[in-house]
Amino acid sequence: METRQLESTPGFVIYDLPGAQHYVGETRLGSRLIPGNATMLLRHITYVFATLEQQRSGASVGLKSDPSDAASAVEALATELVDDFTSGKLSTGPGLRLDAELLAPVLAHDQRNLIGNDDCDGISFNSELIGVGATSAAASLVGGLDGKRIAIEGFGPAGLGIAREAAAAGAIIVRVATAKGCANGQLDPVALAEAWLADGEMCVATLSGNGEPAKPWTVWKDDVDVLFCGSKPAAMSGDGASTAGATPVIAFSAAAVSSKALAVLRAAGTPVAADFVAAVGPALGWWADPALTHDDLRAATADTVNAVMSETASHDDGPFMAACYRAEAFLTTWQDELPFGRPLG
Template identity: 25%
Template sequence: MFIRKLTTVDAFVAVDLGDVAGHGVARCAPKVLQGGAKDLARTTTYSLAVLGRQETGVSAGINATPEDRDAAVAAFAAEVAGWDAGYRFVAAKGVDACSLGAIEAASEEALLAAGAVAAARAACADATTAVVDGSAGPALAAELSTYGIKVVDAGDPLTAEADLLFLGAKVGMLDHAAADRLRVRAVVPTGPLPVTTKAVAHCRRNGVLALPDFVTTIGPLVGDAESVRSLVAEAIGAVVDHGDGPVLGACEQAEAFLAGWQEDLPFGRPMAA
Protein backbone atom coordinates (compact mmCIF):
# COMPACT_ATOMS: atom_id res chain seq x y z
CA MET A 1 0.00 0.00 0.00
CA PHE A 2 1.33 3.44 -0.88
CA ILE A 3 0.10 7.00 -1.35
CA ARG A 4 0.65 8.81 -4.63
CA LYS A 5 0.24 12.56 -4.24
CA LEU A 6 -0.80 14.85 -7.05
CA THR A 7 1.19 17.93 -8.04
CA THR A 8 -1.51 20.22 -9.48
CA VAL A 9 -4.07 19.94 -6.68
CA ASP A 10 -4.22 18.96 -3.01
CA ALA A 11 -5.17 15.34 -3.61
CA PHE A 12 -3.82 11.81 -3.36
CA VAL A 13 -4.50 8.25 -4.47
CA ALA A 14 -4.11 5.31 -2.11
CA VAL A 15 -2.82 2.37 -4.16
CA ASP A 16 -2.87 -1.12 -2.68
CA LEU A 17 -0.77 -3.06 -5.21
CA GLY A 18 1.79 -1.58 -7.57
CA ASP A 19 2.27 -1.89 -11.32
CA VAL A 20 -1.27 -2.96 -12.26
CA ALA A 21 -4.48 -1.24 -13.32
CA GLY A 22 -6.98 -0.43 -10.62
CA HIS A 23 -10.51 0.50 -9.62
CA GLY A 24 -11.85 2.45 -6.68
CA VAL A 25 -13.66 5.56 -5.50
CA ALA A 26 -12.86 9.27 -5.55
CA ARG A 27 -14.08 11.44 -2.67
CA CYS A 28 -13.86 15.17 -2.07
CA ALA A 29 -14.03 17.04 1.25
CA PRO A 30 -12.07 19.74 3.06
CA LYS A 31 -9.91 16.97 4.53
CA VAL A 32 -10.02 13.37 3.28
CA LEU A 33 -8.11 11.07 5.61
CA GLN A 34 -5.49 8.81 4.07
CA GLY A 35 -6.21 6.01 6.54
CA GLY A 36 -9.81 5.72 5.41
CA ALA A 37 -8.74 5.80 1.78
CA LYS A 38 -6.33 2.93 2.39
CA ASP A 39 -9.13 0.88 3.94
CA LEU A 40 -11.35 1.47 0.91
CA ALA A 41 -8.54 0.53 -1.47
CA ARG A 42 -7.96 -2.73 0.39
CA THR A 43 -11.58 -3.85 0.28
CA THR A 44 -11.67 -3.18 -3.47
CA THR A 45 -8.51 -5.26 -3.94
CA TYR A 46 -10.33 -8.17 -2.33
CA SER A 47 -13.40 -7.57 -4.52
CA LEU A 48 -11.24 -7.74 -7.62
CA ALA A 49 -9.58 -10.90 -6.31
CA VAL A 50 -12.99 -12.53 -5.83
CA LEU A 51 -13.61 -11.80 -9.51
CA GLY A 52 -10.25 -13.30 -10.48
CA ARG A 53 -8.84 -10.01 -11.78
CA GLN A 54 -5.17 -9.13 -11.41
CA GLU A 55 -5.84 -5.51 -10.50
CA THR A 56 -5.53 -3.29 -7.47
CA GLY A 57 -7.93 -1.39 -5.32
CA VAL A 58 -7.37 2.37 -5.32
CA SER A 59 -9.04 5.23 -3.46
CA ALA A 60 -8.66 8.94 -4.14
CA GLY A 61 -9.00 11.86 -1.77
CA ILE A 62 -9.43 15.40 -3.08
CA ASN A 63 -9.04 18.06 -0.39
CA ALA A 64 -11.10 21.13 -1.24
CA THR A 65 -13.71 23.44 0.23
CA PRO A 66 -17.20 23.42 -1.31
CA GLU A 67 -16.37 26.66 -3.12
CA ASP A 68 -13.25 25.17 -4.72
CA ARG A 69 -14.60 21.66 -5.26
CA ASP A 70 -15.39 21.80 -8.98
CA ALA A 71 -11.99 23.20 -9.92
CA ALA A 72 -10.19 20.73 -7.66
CA VAL A 73 -12.06 17.73 -9.08
CA ALA A 74 -11.35 18.88 -12.63
CA ALA A 75 -7.64 19.30 -11.86
CA PHE A 76 -7.55 15.86 -10.24
CA ALA A 77 -9.21 14.20 -13.23
CA ALA A 78 -6.91 15.93 -15.71
CA GLU A 79 -3.71 14.98 -13.88
CA VAL A 80 -4.64 11.35 -13.21
CA ALA A 81 -5.76 10.91 -16.83
CA GLY A 82 -2.14 11.64 -17.77
CA TRP A 83 -0.74 8.89 -15.57
CA ASP A 84 0.31 5.63 -17.17
CA ALA A 85 -1.54 3.68 -14.51
CA GLY A 86 -4.95 2.58 -15.78
CA TYR A 87 -6.88 3.70 -12.70
CA ARG A 88 -10.64 4.28 -12.87
CA PHE A 89 -12.78 5.84 -10.17
CA VAL A 90 -16.42 5.87 -9.19
CA ALA A 91 -17.61 9.33 -8.18
CA ALA A 92 -18.30 9.02 -4.45
CA LYS A 93 -18.97 11.45 -1.59
CA GLY A 94 -18.44 15.05 -2.63
CA VAL A 95 -17.79 14.23 -6.30
CA ASP A 96 -20.53 14.69 -8.88
CA ALA A 97 -21.25 11.91 -11.33
CA CYS A 98 -19.80 12.55 -14.80
CA SER A 99 -17.21 14.99 -13.42
CA LEU A 100 -14.17 12.71 -13.70
CA GLY A 101 -14.02 12.45 -17.47
CA ALA A 102 -11.93 9.65 -18.95
CA ILE A 103 -11.02 8.13 -15.57
CA GLU A 104 -14.61 7.75 -14.35
CA ALA A 105 -16.16 4.32 -13.86
CA ALA A 106 -19.92 3.92 -13.80
CA SER A 107 -21.69 2.96 -10.60
CA GLU A 108 -25.13 1.51 -11.16
CA GLU A 109 -27.42 1.08 -8.16
CA ALA A 110 -29.26 -1.71 -9.97
CA LEU A 111 -26.08 -3.80 -10.21
CA LEU A 112 -25.23 -3.16 -6.56
CA ALA A 113 -28.74 -4.24 -5.60
CA ALA A 114 -28.57 -7.35 -7.79
CA GLY A 115 -25.40 -8.51 -6.04
CA ALA A 116 -26.57 -7.71 -2.53
CA VAL A 117 -29.86 -9.55 -2.94
CA ALA A 118 -28.17 -12.51 -4.61
CA ALA A 119 -25.82 -12.72 -1.62
CA ALA A 120 -28.73 -12.55 0.80
CA ARG A 121 -30.66 -15.28 -1.00
CA ALA A 122 -27.58 -17.52 -1.14
CA ALA A 123 -27.21 -17.14 2.63
CA CYS A 124 -30.91 -17.31 3.56
CA ALA A 125 -32.85 -18.85 0.71
CA ASP A 126 -36.15 -18.76 2.60
CA ALA A 127 -35.94 -15.10 3.67
CA THR A 128 -39.20 -13.18 3.31
CA THR A 129 -38.52 -9.89 5.13
CA ALA A 130 -35.75 -7.30 5.09
CA VAL A 131 -34.85 -4.01 6.71
CA VAL A 132 -32.69 -1.47 4.86
CA ASP A 133 -30.78 1.67 5.81
CA GLY A 134 -31.44 3.44 2.51
CA SER A 135 -27.83 3.43 1.33
CA ALA A 136 -28.55 1.37 -1.79
CA GLY A 137 -31.42 3.54 -3.05
CA PRO A 138 -34.74 2.43 -4.54
CA ALA A 139 -33.08 -0.21 -6.71
CA LEU A 140 -32.64 -2.44 -3.66
CA ALA A 141 -36.33 -2.37 -2.79
CA ALA A 142 -37.17 -3.19 -6.41
CA GLU A 143 -34.76 -6.14 -6.46
CA LEU A 144 -36.13 -7.47 -3.18
CA SER A 145 -39.68 -7.19 -4.48
CA THR A 146 -38.73 -9.31 -7.49
CA TYR A 147 -38.11 -12.22 -5.13
CA GLY A 148 -41.08 -11.57 -2.87
CA ILE A 149 -39.03 -10.17 0.00
CA LYS A 150 -40.92 -7.47 1.89
CA VAL A 151 -39.13 -4.37 3.19
CA VAL A 152 -40.11 -3.73 6.80
CA ASP A 153 -40.49 -0.10 7.89
CA ALA A 154 -38.16 0.62 10.80
CA GLY A 155 -37.10 3.69 12.70
CA ASP A 156 -33.77 2.06 13.55
CA PRO A 157 -32.64 -0.61 11.08
CA LEU A 158 -30.13 -1.98 13.60
CA THR A 159 -32.83 -3.03 16.06
CA ALA A 160 -35.66 -4.00 13.70
CA GLU A 161 -36.82 -7.59 13.40
CA ALA A 162 -36.52 -9.19 9.95
CA ASP A 163 -34.74 -11.98 8.15
CA LEU A 164 -32.22 -9.69 6.45
CA LEU A 165 -30.47 -6.42 7.29
CA PHE A 166 -29.02 -4.42 4.40
CA LEU A 167 -26.67 -1.64 5.51
CA GLY A 168 -23.82 0.42 4.12
CA ALA A 169 -24.39 4.08 4.89
CA LYS A 170 -21.23 4.46 6.97
CA VAL A 171 -17.96 2.65 7.61
CA GLY A 172 -18.10 0.80 10.94
CA MET A 173 -21.76 1.62 11.58
CA LEU A 174 -22.40 -1.84 13.05
CA ASP A 175 -20.11 -2.30 16.05
CA HIS A 176 -20.04 -5.19 18.52
CA ALA A 177 -22.55 -3.57 20.88
CA ALA A 178 -25.04 -3.05 18.06
CA ALA A 179 -24.37 -6.59 16.81
CA ASP A 180 -25.57 -7.95 20.14
CA ARG A 181 -28.92 -6.19 19.65
CA LEU A 182 -29.59 -7.47 16.14
CA ARG A 183 -32.83 -9.33 15.47
CA VAL A 184 -32.00 -10.58 11.97
CA ARG A 185 -30.60 -13.76 10.47
CA ALA A 186 -28.09 -12.17 8.10
CA VAL A 187 -26.29 -8.84 7.66
CA VAL A 188 -25.79 -7.88 4.01
CA PRO A 189 -23.49 -4.90 3.30
CA THR A 190 -24.47 -2.47 0.55
CA GLY A 191 -21.43 -0.26 1.07
CA PRO A 192 -17.79 -0.67 2.08
CA LEU A 193 -16.80 -1.84 5.55
CA PRO A 194 -20.03 -1.19 7.48
CA VAL A 195 -19.33 -3.99 10.00
CA THR A 196 -16.43 -3.81 12.46
CA THR A 197 -14.09 -6.72 13.12
CA LYS A 198 -15.53 -7.21 16.61
CA ALA A 199 -19.07 -7.08 15.24
CA VAL A 200 -18.27 -9.90 12.81
CA ALA A 201 -17.13 -12.02 15.76
CA HIS A 202 -20.21 -11.15 17.82
CA CYS A 203 -22.51 -11.94 14.90
CA ARG A 204 -20.93 -15.35 14.55
CA ARG A 205 -21.27 -16.00 18.29
CA ASN A 206 -24.93 -14.97 18.16
CA GLY A 207 -25.78 -17.07 15.11
CA VAL A 208 -26.12 -14.12 12.71
CA LEU A 209 -24.51 -14.46 9.29
CA ALA A 210 -22.36 -11.39 8.56
CA LEU A 211 -21.57 -11.43 4.85
CA PRO A 212 -18.37 -9.97 3.31
CA ASP A 213 -18.87 -6.50 1.86
CA PHE A 214 -16.18 -7.09 -0.75
CA VAL A 215 -18.45 -9.79 -2.23
CA THR A 216 -21.92 -8.32 -1.68
CA THR A 217 -21.01 -4.99 -3.32
CA ILE A 218 -19.13 -6.19 -6.42
CA GLY A 219 -22.07 -5.70 -8.79
CA PRO A 220 -20.81 -2.50 -10.47
CA LEU A 221 -17.46 -4.18 -11.17
CA VAL A 222 -19.15 -6.94 -13.17
CA GLY A 223 -21.32 -5.13 -15.68
CA ASP A 224 -24.63 -6.96 -16.16
CA ALA A 225 -27.24 -8.05 -13.65
CA GLU A 226 -27.50 -11.73 -14.53
CA SER A 227 -23.73 -12.21 -14.33
CA VAL A 228 -23.70 -10.34 -11.02
CA ARG A 229 -26.39 -12.58 -9.53
CA SER A 230 -24.65 -15.75 -10.67
CA LEU A 231 -21.15 -14.74 -9.53
CA VAL A 232 -22.22 -13.44 -6.14
CA ALA A 233 -24.50 -16.38 -5.40
CA GLU A 234 -21.67 -18.78 -6.20
CA ALA A 235 -19.14 -16.84 -4.12
CA ILE A 236 -21.40 -16.64 -1.05
CA GLY A 237 -22.54 -20.24 -1.44
CA ALA A 238 -18.92 -21.34 -1.28
CA VAL A 239 -18.29 -19.67 2.11
CA VAL A 240 -21.64 -19.46 3.90
CA ASP A 241 -20.88 -22.64 5.88
CA HIS A 242 -17.19 -21.88 6.46
CA GLY A 243 -16.09 -22.90 9.94
CA ASP A 244 -14.91 -19.39 10.81
CA GLY A 245 -17.81 -17.61 9.12
CA PRO A 246 -18.35 -16.28 5.60
CA VAL A 247 -16.21 -13.15 6.01
CA LEU A 248 -13.05 -15.06 6.88
CA GLY A 249 -13.91 -17.74 4.35
CA ALA A 250 -14.15 -15.15 1.58
CA CYS A 251 -10.91 -13.53 2.76
CA GLU A 252 -9.13 -16.87 2.43
CA GLN A 253 -10.46 -17.38 -1.09
CA ALA A 254 -9.41 -13.88 -2.18
CA GLU A 255 -5.98 -14.37 -0.63
CA ALA A 256 -5.52 -17.69 -2.41
CA PHE A 257 -6.00 -15.86 -5.71
CA LEU A 258 -3.70 -12.99 -4.70
CA ALA A 259 -0.99 -15.45 -3.68
CA GLY A 260 -0.95 -16.76 -7.24
CA TRP A 261 0.38 -13.50 -8.67
CA GLN A 262 1.67 -11.38 -5.76
CA GLU A 263 4.99 -12.16 -4.11
CA ASP A 264 3.60 -11.04 -0.74
CA LEU A 265 0.00 -10.80 0.42
CA PRO A 266 -1.30 -7.36 1.42
CA PHE A 267 -0.94 -6.82 5.17
CA GLY A 268 -4.31 -6.56 6.88
CA ARG A 269 -7.71 -7.84 5.89
CA PRO A 270 -10.56 -5.58 4.72
CA MET A 271 -12.47 -5.01 7.95
CA ALA A 272 -13.38 -1.85 9.84
CA ALA A 273 -11.58 -1.37 13.15
Protein backbone atom coordinates (compact mmCIF):
# COMPACT_ATOMS: atom_id res chain seq x y z
CA MET A 1 0.00 0.00 0.00
CA GLU A 2 1.35 3.42 -0.98
CA THR A 3 0.31 6.75 0.53
CA ARG A 4 1.06 9.90 -1.46
CA GLN A 5 0.80 13.27 0.22
CA LEU A 6 -0.86 16.00 -1.83
CA GLU A 7 1.19 19.13 -2.39
CA SER A 8 -1.46 21.68 -3.37
CA THR A 9 -3.83 21.09 -0.46
CA PRO A 10 -3.63 19.16 2.82
CA GLY A 11 -4.47 15.57 2.08
CA PHE A 12 -3.35 12.27 0.64
CA VAL A 13 -4.07 9.53 -1.89
CA ILE A 14 -3.75 5.86 -0.94
CA TYR A 15 -3.11 3.22 -3.59
CA ASP A 16 -3.68 -0.35 -2.43
CA LEU A 17 -1.73 -2.48 -4.90
CA PRO A 18 1.31 -1.62 -7.05
CA GLY A 19 1.12 -1.89 -10.81
CA ALA A 20 -2.66 -1.84 -11.20
CA GLN A 21 -4.30 -0.83 -14.48
CA HIS A 22 -6.70 1.51 -12.70
CA TYR A 23 -7.34 2.74 -9.16
CA VAL A 24 -10.85 3.42 -7.88
CA GLY A 25 -12.21 4.72 -4.59
CA GLU A 26 -14.01 7.49 -2.75
CA THR A 27 -12.83 11.00 -1.95
CA ARG A 28 -13.52 11.95 1.67
CA LEU A 29 -13.31 15.30 3.40
CA GLY A 30 -12.39 16.08 7.01
CA SER A 31 -9.71 17.98 8.88
CA ARG A 32 -8.91 14.93 11.01
CA LEU A 33 -8.82 12.22 8.36
CA ILE A 34 -6.27 9.49 9.01
CA PRO A 35 -5.02 7.33 6.12
CA GLY A 36 -5.28 4.15 8.15
CA ASN A 37 -9.01 4.62 8.64
CA ALA A 38 -9.54 4.21 4.89
CA THR A 39 -7.71 0.90 4.59
CA MET A 40 -10.76 -1.34 4.60
CA LEU A 41 -12.67 0.96 2.24
CA LEU A 42 -10.08 0.56 -0.48
CA ARG A 43 -9.39 -3.09 0.38
CA HIS A 44 -13.07 -3.81 -0.29
CA ILE A 45 -12.69 -2.41 -3.80
CA THR A 46 -9.48 -4.39 -4.38
CA TYR A 47 -11.31 -7.60 -3.49
CA VAL A 48 -14.26 -6.64 -5.71
CA PHE A 49 -11.84 -6.38 -8.63
CA ALA A 50 -10.14 -9.64 -7.66
CA THR A 51 -13.53 -11.36 -7.55
CA LEU A 52 -14.06 -10.15 -11.12
CA GLU A 53 -10.50 -11.21 -12.04
CA GLN A 54 -9.48 -7.68 -13.01
CA GLN A 55 -5.99 -6.30 -12.43
CA ARG A 56 -7.31 -3.15 -10.79
CA SER A 57 -7.02 -1.81 -7.27
CA GLY A 58 -8.82 0.15 -4.62
CA ALA A 59 -7.74 3.67 -3.75
CA SER A 60 -8.84 6.45 -1.44
CA VAL A 61 -8.45 10.23 -1.54
CA GLY A 62 -8.50 12.18 1.71
CA LEU A 63 -8.84 15.97 1.76
CA LYS A 64 -7.83 17.23 5.21
CA SER A 65 -9.91 20.41 5.13
CA ASP A 66 -12.95 21.81 6.91
CA PRO A 67 -16.24 21.62 4.98
CA SER A 68 -16.10 25.42 4.56
CA ASP A 69 -12.93 24.96 2.48
CA ALA A 70 -14.23 22.02 0.45
CA ALA A 71 -14.54 23.83 -2.88
CA SER A 72 -10.96 25.12 -2.89
CA ALA A 73 -9.59 21.75 -1.74
CA VAL A 74 -11.42 19.93 -4.54
CA GLU A 75 -10.20 22.45 -7.12
CA ALA A 76 -6.62 21.93 -5.95
CA LEU A 77 -7.03 18.16 -6.11
CA ALA A 78 -8.46 18.33 -9.63
CA THR A 79 -5.53 20.44 -10.80
CA GLU A 80 -2.75 18.52 -9.07
CA LEU A 81 -3.89 15.07 -10.22
CA VAL A 82 -5.34 16.10 -13.57
CA ASP A 83 -3.10 13.69 -15.49
CA ASP A 84 -4.17 10.73 -13.34
CA PHE A 85 -7.84 11.66 -13.67
CA THR A 86 -7.86 12.36 -17.41
CA SER A 87 -5.87 9.21 -18.22
CA GLY A 88 -8.25 7.07 -16.19
CA LYS A 89 -5.47 5.85 -13.90
CA LEU A 90 -7.41 7.17 -10.88
CA SER A 91 -11.21 7.35 -10.68
CA THR A 92 -13.04 8.62 -7.66
CA GLY A 93 -16.49 9.49 -6.40
CA PRO A 94 -18.18 11.30 -3.52
CA GLY A 95 -17.46 9.98 -0.04
CA LEU A 96 -17.64 11.39 3.49
CA ARG A 97 -18.87 15.03 3.54
CA LEU A 98 -18.76 15.35 -0.26
CA ASP A 99 -21.46 15.13 -2.90
CA ALA A 100 -21.35 15.11 -6.69
CA GLU A 101 -21.83 18.87 -6.90
CA LEU A 102 -18.86 19.63 -4.67
CA LEU A 103 -16.70 17.04 -6.41
CA ALA A 104 -17.70 18.17 -9.92
CA PRO A 105 -14.22 19.53 -10.91
CA VAL A 106 -12.84 16.01 -10.40
CA LEU A 107 -15.81 14.07 -11.73
CA ALA A 108 -15.63 16.03 -14.99
CA HIS A 109 -12.58 13.92 -15.87
CA ASP A 110 -14.08 10.52 -14.98
CA GLN A 111 -13.30 8.03 -17.77
CA ARG A 112 -15.68 5.32 -16.59
CA ASN A 113 -19.07 4.33 -17.98
CA LEU A 114 -21.37 6.25 -15.63
CA ILE A 115 -24.54 4.26 -16.27
CA GLY A 116 -24.51 3.51 -12.56
CA ASN A 117 -25.39 7.14 -11.83
CA ASP A 118 -28.71 6.86 -13.68
CA ASP A 119 -31.79 7.49 -11.55
CA CYS A 120 -33.95 4.44 -10.83
CA ASP A 121 -37.07 5.57 -8.98
CA GLY A 122 -35.20 7.76 -6.53
CA ILE A 123 -31.99 5.75 -6.13
CA SER A 124 -28.98 5.34 -8.40
CA PHE A 125 -28.65 2.37 -10.71
CA ASN A 126 -25.53 1.46 -8.70
CA SER A 127 -27.72 1.10 -5.60
CA GLU A 128 -30.13 -1.03 -7.60
CA LEU A 129 -27.25 -3.27 -8.71
CA ILE A 130 -26.16 -3.72 -5.10
CA GLY A 131 -29.72 -4.80 -4.40
CA VAL A 132 -29.52 -7.35 -7.21
CA GLY A 133 -26.18 -8.69 -5.98
CA ALA A 134 -27.10 -8.84 -2.30
CA THR A 135 -30.42 -10.60 -2.90
CA SER A 136 -28.77 -13.04 -5.31
CA ALA A 137 -26.24 -13.90 -2.59
CA ALA A 138 -29.02 -14.33 -0.05
CA ALA A 139 -31.11 -16.52 -2.34
CA SER A 140 -28.14 -18.81 -2.90
CA LEU A 141 -27.77 -19.35 0.87
CA VAL A 142 -31.43 -19.94 1.74
CA GLY A 143 -32.77 -21.58 -1.40
CA GLY A 144 -34.63 -18.59 -2.81
CA LEU A 145 -36.32 -15.66 -1.10
CA ASP A 146 -39.99 -16.46 -1.68
CA GLY A 147 -41.71 -16.31 1.70
CA LYS A 148 -38.48 -15.57 3.57
CA ARG A 149 -38.47 -12.95 6.33
CA ILE A 150 -35.65 -10.43 6.04
CA ALA A 151 -34.14 -7.55 8.01
CA ILE A 152 -32.00 -4.75 6.55
CA GLU A 153 -29.45 -2.92 8.69
CA GLY A 154 -28.05 0.26 7.18
CA PHE A 155 -31.24 1.10 5.33
CA GLY A 156 -30.61 3.76 2.70
CA PRO A 157 -30.33 3.85 -1.10
CA ALA A 158 -28.64 0.44 -1.33
CA GLY A 159 -30.98 -0.90 1.36
CA LEU A 160 -33.93 0.32 -0.66
CA GLY A 161 -32.47 -1.47 -3.68
CA ILE A 162 -32.32 -4.65 -1.59
CA ALA A 163 -35.89 -4.17 -0.33
CA ARG A 164 -37.24 -3.80 -3.86
CA GLU A 165 -35.39 -6.83 -5.20
CA ALA A 166 -36.25 -8.98 -2.19
CA ALA A 167 -39.94 -8.08 -2.31
CA ALA A 168 -40.05 -8.80 -6.04
CA ALA A 169 -38.66 -12.25 -5.23
CA GLY A 170 -41.43 -12.83 -2.67
CA ALA A 171 -39.58 -11.96 0.54
CA ILE A 172 -41.26 -10.30 3.52
CA ILE A 173 -39.45 -7.27 4.94
CA VAL A 174 -40.01 -7.25 8.70
CA ARG A 175 -37.35 -4.88 9.99
CA VAL A 176 -35.15 -2.02 8.76
CA ALA A 177 -32.64 0.00 10.75
CA THR A 178 -30.72 3.25 10.33
CA ALA A 179 -28.49 5.10 12.80
CA LYS A 180 -31.68 6.72 14.13
CA GLY A 181 -33.48 3.53 15.10
CA CYS A 182 -35.21 0.39 13.92
CA ALA A 183 -38.70 0.00 12.43
CA ASN A 184 -40.60 -3.27 12.74
CA GLY A 185 -43.60 -4.72 10.97
CA GLN A 186 -44.45 -6.05 7.53
CA LEU A 187 -42.91 -3.23 5.49
CA ASP A 188 -43.95 -2.49 1.94
CA PRO A 189 -41.20 -1.37 -0.50
CA VAL A 190 -43.33 1.53 -1.72
CA ALA A 191 -43.81 2.81 1.83
CA LEU A 192 -40.10 2.29 2.51
CA ALA A 193 -39.19 4.33 -0.56
CA GLU A 194 -41.58 7.15 0.31
CA ALA A 195 -40.32 7.31 3.89
CA TRP A 196 -36.64 7.23 2.94
CA LEU A 197 -36.93 9.78 0.14
CA ALA A 198 -38.89 12.12 2.42
CA ASP A 199 -37.09 11.68 5.74
CA GLY A 200 -33.74 9.99 5.18
CA GLU A 201 -32.48 8.17 8.26
CA MET A 202 -35.50 9.42 10.24
CA CYS A 203 -37.66 7.22 8.01
CA VAL A 204 -37.70 4.69 10.85
CA ALA A 205 -39.83 7.08 12.91
CA THR A 206 -42.26 7.53 10.02
CA LEU A 207 -42.41 3.78 9.48
CA SER A 208 -43.08 3.34 13.20
CA GLY A 209 -46.24 5.46 12.89
CA ASN A 210 -44.33 8.60 13.93
CA GLY A 211 -43.75 6.94 17.26
CA GLU A 212 -40.46 6.17 18.93
CA PRO A 213 -38.54 3.65 16.80
CA ALA A 214 -36.78 0.76 18.48
CA LYS A 215 -33.05 1.07 19.18
CA PRO A 216 -30.83 0.48 16.12
CA TRP A 217 -29.17 -2.62 17.53
CA THR A 218 -32.50 -4.44 17.86
CA VAL A 219 -32.19 -5.20 14.15
CA TRP A 220 -29.87 -8.07 15.15
CA LYS A 221 -32.39 -10.77 16.00
CA ASP A 222 -32.59 -14.40 14.94
CA ASP A 223 -36.32 -14.31 14.13
CA VAL A 224 -35.73 -13.75 10.41
CA ASP A 225 -34.37 -15.88 7.60
CA VAL A 226 -31.79 -13.40 6.30
CA LEU A 227 -29.97 -10.41 7.79
CA PHE A 228 -28.53 -7.78 5.44
CA CYS A 229 -25.97 -5.36 6.88
CA GLY A 230 -24.25 -2.36 5.37
CA SER A 231 -24.41 0.89 7.34
CA LYS A 232 -20.65 1.24 7.86
CA PRO A 233 -17.44 -0.74 8.46
CA ALA A 234 -17.94 -3.14 11.38
CA ALA A 235 -21.69 -2.51 11.32
CA MET A 236 -22.08 -6.04 12.63
CA SER A 237 -19.97 -6.33 15.76
CA GLY A 238 -19.29 -9.36 17.86
CA ASP A 239 -22.28 -8.49 20.05
CA GLY A 240 -24.55 -8.22 17.01
CA ALA A 241 -23.29 -11.54 15.70
CA SER A 242 -23.99 -13.23 19.03
CA THR A 243 -27.69 -12.32 18.77
CA ALA A 244 -28.01 -13.26 15.09
CA GLY A 245 -27.84 -16.96 15.87
CA ALA A 246 -27.81 -19.14 12.76
CA THR A 247 -29.41 -16.49 10.53
CA PRO A 248 -27.41 -16.07 7.28
CA VAL A 249 -25.76 -12.66 7.03
CA ILE A 250 -25.30 -10.74 3.77
CA ALA A 251 -22.81 -7.86 3.94
CA PHE A 252 -23.35 -5.29 1.19
CA SER A 253 -20.98 -2.42 1.99
CA ALA A 254 -17.26 -2.19 2.66
CA ALA A 255 -16.13 -4.31 5.62
CA ALA A 256 -19.62 -4.28 7.13
CA VAL A 257 -18.81 -7.38 9.19
CA SER A 258 -16.12 -7.04 11.86
CA SER A 259 -13.41 -9.65 12.30
CA LYS A 260 -14.85 -10.49 15.74
CA ALA A 261 -18.33 -10.88 14.28
CA LEU A 262 -17.05 -13.21 11.57
CA ALA A 263 -15.30 -15.35 14.19
CA VAL A 264 -18.51 -15.58 16.24
CA LEU A 265 -20.61 -16.43 13.19
CA ARG A 266 -18.13 -19.03 11.93
CA ALA A 267 -18.08 -20.69 15.35
CA ALA A 268 -21.88 -20.91 15.18
CA GLY A 269 -21.77 -22.31 11.65
CA THR A 270 -23.62 -19.24 10.35
CA PRO A 271 -23.02 -18.48 6.66
CA VAL A 272 -21.81 -14.97 5.79
CA ALA A 273 -21.82 -13.65 2.22
CA ALA A 274 -18.90 -11.29 1.58
CA ASP A 275 -19.47 -7.61 0.90
CA PHE A 276 -17.09 -7.71 -2.05
CA VAL A 277 -19.22 -10.40 -3.69
CA ALA A 278 -22.66 -8.92 -3.02
CA ALA A 279 -21.51 -5.47 -4.20
CA VAL A 280 -19.82 -6.37 -7.50
CA GLY A 281 -22.59 -4.82 -9.63
CA PRO A 282 -21.32 -1.23 -9.88
CA ALA A 283 -17.81 -2.39 -10.86
CA LEU A 284 -19.27 -4.47 -13.68
CA GLY A 285 -20.60 -1.24 -15.16
CA TRP A 286 -17.53 0.97 -14.83
CA TRP A 287 -15.81 -0.28 -17.98
CA ALA A 288 -18.84 -1.83 -19.63
CA ASP A 289 -19.60 -1.50 -23.33
CA PRO A 290 -21.77 1.63 -23.71
CA ALA A 291 -24.23 -0.48 -25.67
CA LEU A 292 -25.08 -2.54 -22.56
CA THR A 293 -28.44 -1.72 -21.00
CA HIS A 294 -29.68 -1.70 -17.42
CA ASP A 295 -31.17 -5.14 -17.96
CA ASP A 296 -27.86 -6.44 -19.33
CA LEU A 297 -25.99 -5.26 -16.23
CA ARG A 298 -28.66 -6.55 -13.87
CA ALA A 299 -28.33 -9.97 -15.49
CA ALA A 300 -24.52 -9.82 -15.41
CA THR A 301 -24.59 -8.93 -11.71
CA ALA A 302 -26.92 -11.79 -10.82
CA ASP A 303 -24.97 -14.26 -12.94
CA THR A 304 -21.63 -13.21 -11.44
CA VAL A 305 -22.83 -13.40 -7.83
CA ASN A 306 -24.60 -16.71 -8.41
CA ALA A 307 -21.45 -18.19 -9.95
CA VAL A 308 -19.23 -17.07 -7.06
CA MET A 309 -21.72 -18.22 -4.44
CA SER A 310 -22.10 -21.59 -6.14
CA GLU A 311 -18.33 -22.01 -5.87
CA THR A 312 -17.97 -20.80 -2.28
CA ALA A 313 -21.22 -21.32 -0.35
CA SER A 314 -20.51 -24.87 0.84
CA HIS A 315 -16.84 -24.38 1.73
CA ASP A 316 -15.82 -25.80 5.12
CA ASP A 317 -14.56 -22.35 6.19
CA GLY A 318 -17.79 -20.65 5.15
CA PRO A 319 -18.65 -18.52 2.11
CA PHE A 320 -16.92 -15.36 3.34
CA MET A 321 -13.51 -16.98 3.80
CA ALA A 322 -13.96 -19.04 0.62
CA ALA A 323 -14.60 -15.83 -1.31
CA CYS A 324 -11.41 -14.38 0.20
CA TYR A 325 -9.41 -17.44 -0.87
CA ARG A 326 -10.86 -17.15 -4.36
CA ALA A 327 -10.00 -13.45 -4.67
CA GLU A 328 -6.52 -13.99 -3.25
CA ALA A 329 -5.81 -16.80 -5.70
CA PHE A 330 -6.31 -14.29 -8.50
CA LEU A 331 -4.25 -11.61 -6.74
CA THR A 332 -1.27 -13.98 -6.60
CA THR A 333 -1.29 -14.15 -10.40
CA TRP A 334 -0.15 -10.52 -10.63
CA GLN A 335 1.08 -9.49 -7.19
CA ASP A 336 4.31 -10.61 -5.52
CA GLU A 337 2.69 -10.29 -2.09
CA LEU A 338 -0.89 -10.27 -0.89
CA PRO A 339 -2.07 -7.07 0.81
CA PHE A 340 -2.08 -7.24 4.59
CA GLY A 341 -5.59 -7.64 5.99
CA ARG A 342 -8.88 -8.77 4.52
CA PRO A 343 -11.93 -6.51 4.10
CA LEU A 344 -13.21 -6.84 7.67
CA GLY A 345 -14.16 -4.07 10.05
